[in-house]
Amino acid sequence: MEQIAAEPGTKVFYLNGKKINSKQTFLTQAAEAMEFPAYFGNNWDAFDECITDLTWCPAQRYVILYDHADIFSPIF
Structure with a gap:
């Protein structure tokens, strides 16, 4: 990694x-971490839209490092 x-x-x-x-x-x-645009709607549909179109943050590859994911995952 x-x-x-x-x-x-x-x-x-x-x-x-x-x-x-x-x-x-x-x-x-x-x-905040992924620098989503101001129009981000703070819901799952908006998250899906933003994470699959990162044109405002050009790169050849992206890495999402989610530290301590176990805190949230049992809730879901």
């Missing part, structure tokens, strides 16, 4: 799972 993240053209997004304990905090943290 570290090797891929260090390659030129790679954009790494870091989600701190310690701050995520609900759908709303996940969406807020993801929007």
Whole structure:
């Protein structure tokens, strides 16, 4: 993972799972970390739209590092 993240053209997004304990905090943290545009609607449809079209953040590859995902995953 570290090797891929260090390659030129790679954009790494870091989600701190310690701050995520609900759908709303996940969406807020993801929007901040992934630099979603201002029109992001803070819902799953908007998340899907933004994460599948990262034109505002050009890169050859993307890495999402979601630390402590176990905090939120049991809730879902």
